[in-house]
Amino acid sequence: QKEVEQDPGPLSVPEGAIVSLNCTYSNSAFQYFMWYRQYSRKGPELLMYTYSSGNKEDGRFTAQVDKSSKYISLFIRDSQPSDSATYLCAMISGAGSYQLTFGKGTKLSVIP
Amino acid sequence: GAVVSQHPSWVICKSGTSVKIECRSLDFQATTMFWYRQFPKQSLMLMATSNEGSKATYEQGVEKDKFLINHASLTLSTLTVTSAHPEDSSFYICSASSRQHNEQFFGPGTRLTVL
Numbered sequence: 394q395k396e397v398e399q400d401p402g403p404l405s406v407p408e409g410a411i412v413s414l415n416c417t418y419s420n421s422a423f424q425y426f427m428w429y430r431q432y433s434r435k436g437p438e439l440l441m442y443t444y445s446s447g448n449k450e451d452g453r454f455t456a457q458v459d460k461s462s463k464y465i466s467l468f469i470r471d472s473q474p475s476d477s478a479t480y481l482c483a484m485i486s487g488a489g490s491y492q493l494t495f496g497k498g499t500k501l502s503v504i505p
Numbered sequence: 506g507a508v509v510s511q512h513p514s515w516v517i518c519k520s521g522t523s524v525k526i527e528c529r530s531l532d533f534q535a536t537t538m539f540w541y542r543q544f545p546k547q548s549l550m551l552m553a554t555s556n557e558g559s560k561a562t563y564e565q566g567v568e569k570d571k572f573l574i575n576h577a578s579l580t581l582s583t584l585t586v587t588s589a590h591p592e593d594s595s596f597y598i599c600s601a602s603s604r605q606h607n608e609q610f611f612g613p614g615t616r617l618t619v620l
Contacts, residue, residue, distance in 0.1 A: 493539075
């Protein structure tokens, strides 16, 4: 079993839809959770960064962490064609550790 | 956010040749740099971690003699793919972090195609 599982998709939604992206993990040591967006043939860029269980909101994006279930989600409201990209979840095990463990990434297409 | 650049962005080479990829932190001093490899439709896989002035730490299964990493200064790390073969064709991405930044900043990636 891989440490981080993420459905690669692809996922296609109409413009304006709410998108739900998810990852599960098996390593209880993971403490910090990130979501990255990666456009085709580009490096990933950090979208959201969370630590504790619960929700964190930033504009149209909401990151949700449930440590008891080892489950994290990213919600995108009012999705736009410019949101079309691959979304990767990533995790770090502890303070001072910079080593990221990535999910496989979910390819999202938002259709106008 | 901090900016990380990579050069070249795309390189095509013949089998058996060596290729050097540069990773630079443009507006901060990177105490740690990371090198990842990403195959099509796959996640980023960490290859090695390098701290300025010391030898890189390679992940299991990554040949240190094939993928030479040099982190000679706080703003530059290089990855040299020696005697490249077609199976080395991939997207190579670096990232950089520092004590003042509690995250990794990623470069735009280098696409390597070995013929």
